[in-house]
Amino acid sequence: MTADRQEFDLLRRLFNAIGNVFLRFKEAELTADRIQTDIDAQILVAEGNVTITRGDQVLQGDRLEYNLRLDQGSLTNARGVVNTARVDRDLNLILSPDALPPSTLPGLGQQQTATEAAATETFDRLRFEADRLEFDGRRWFATNLRITNDPFNPPELEARAQQAIAEPLGGADDETLLKVRRGRVVFDQRVALPIVLRQFVVGRPYEILPFEFGYDERDRGGLFLLYRYRAINTPKTQVTFLPSIYLERIISNNFNFFDANSYGGAIEVGHRFTSQTRLRSYGFLNTLDPSDWPRTSRAGIDLFHNLDARNLLTLSAIYRQRVFNRSLGEQEISSSFGGTLSGTALPLTQGLVLNYLVGGQYVTAASDDPSLPPKPSLGRLQAAASLNWAMPLWRGTPLPPTQTQGLRYSPRPVQPFLEFYTQLGGAANYYTNGSTQPALVAGAGFRGQVGHFSRNWLDYTGFDLGFTQTLSEPSSPFIFDRITDFSVLNVGLLQQIYGPLRVGTQMKINVDTGRIFDTDIIVEYSRRTYGVIFRYNLDNRLGAILFRINGFNWRGNADPFSSPGRGTVTDGVIRSN
DSSP states (O other), X not given: OBOSEEEEETTTTEEEEEEEEEEEETTEEEEEEEEEEETTTTEEEEEEEEEEEXXXXXXXXXXXEEETTTTEEEEEEEEEEEEGGGHHHHTOTTOOGGGOOOOOOOOOOOOOXXXXXXXXXXXXXXXXXXXXXXXXXXXXEEEEEEEESOSXXXXXXXXXXXXXXXXXXXXXXXXXXXXXXSOEEEETXXXXXXXXXXXXXXXXXXXXXXXXXXXXXXXXXXXXXXXXXXEEEOXXXXXXXXXXXXXXXXXXXXXXXXXXXXXXXXXXXXXXXXXXXXXXXXXXXXXXXXXXXXXXXXXXEEEEEESSSSEEEEEEEEEEEEEEOGGGOEEEEEEEEEEEEEEEEEEEETTEEEEEEEEEXXXXXXXXXXXXXXXXXXXXXXXEEEEEEEEEEEEOOOOOSOTTTTTSSSSSOOOOEEEEEEEEEEEEXXXXXXXXXXXXXXXXXXXXXXXOSOSSXXXXXXXXXXXXXXXXXXXXSBSTTOOOOOEEEEEEXXXXXXXXXXXXXXXXXXXXXXXXXXXXXEEEEEOSSEEEEEEEETTTTEEEEEEEETXXXXXXXXXXXXXXXXXXXXXXXXXXX
């Protein structure tokens, strides 16, 4: 300890330090105007400009009371910066120094594609304020808590709660469970939305809006309203019911609110067995008429096991899955069960990454092969791999990360760039009727972005222009995975119009036939801390209004594009959402 003056009362066994007090204790640092310690009771009281620093955590307040023996304390008018990934470690003041990992700053993440509208951040550092903060070796309790992911004042967004409790879950992930009472999200100090979740694990994705809108012409007849009710919400298990009202069907049926086809529902179940193994299942009814359930309901169950950060083993059973197969449009798999082993973005050399997938399924789906029934059931073995390489051609300089420049409309400064990318891959499908579908794929293109997204007008343009050539013969006996687009041009554009508003489109063109498919229309309202995105696909006839909050990994509104009951087929390879 150092201080301007230090006193020791032998009679009462009190130690006082006054003026510019600095105390180091068990890897924590404490500064204050005055510190008094009761030697016998092991109670420390700090007053005036109190600051506690341990690892990445910085806590400030007016008065600190701390029991050294019980490792319990309280801080009034608390404020500071917390690294959510390490809150359970760094708030434990008597933790052994050997247990502390090296301090790391949160990274900026990978550069996204130029036309990706829903850019998100995984900020670990959040600013907070609370009337009173109580903590012990494992948990902290806050009264009138205000948390923001905005580094500037006044914050664009705040999460507020009358009471909050944070405690570590343990395990290899160092995750933190946050329980809140009367929580709400406040935008620009004016608009407030309630947080329907009573507890959540910091960093995991959550849907936070109770009522959600979407557009699904095939299954729901167009515009629909969905209510999200999370019946079970524990750190390991989530069960969510999603009753739906099909607004467009009601209107087209002369506002007949009693028609069973005007309502539907779904259930989603998730469970984490370990940090590496998790289960996901879903069921969907697009009508309340039981006679239609055999031909309209959908269901599926997936068991995932992460071998490491980039290799995933998946076992799946699916009933009536929707898949989009490029210019053939939306197809349906009647049933399928099997497994896959996949690897994503495995680094080989500078700029070169490998993706692979091997697996097998027993599939029932539509076929136009005259030697087979209309819906044959066949075994399907598959192997695919691709090498992707990107070479930077030019990198611009991002603006400083200030409120009026680099961070005006985006969660991180936009760096202009131009890069050339190539792809070389192959896939092989074998079917138990003896059919095969091999494919070789080569592609190249340019993508980039110009501007800094900080001025009012036309200060951002993102683009992607690429071409792929596929060689494949013979073809699949099924329709859902058949390769029919051999020369494809990919075009994407995202343009700032005014302020935080950006619009864009992305499409693919079959060069041989001239057919345009998989066309997305995107309208984005982007702020530093949150964003709203409208997306509509002309071919799938799916639409969604998506809401995201950077840093918290929170989002809102039903996204039919990412439904577990949908998948995308590219060059004969199915990629489930």
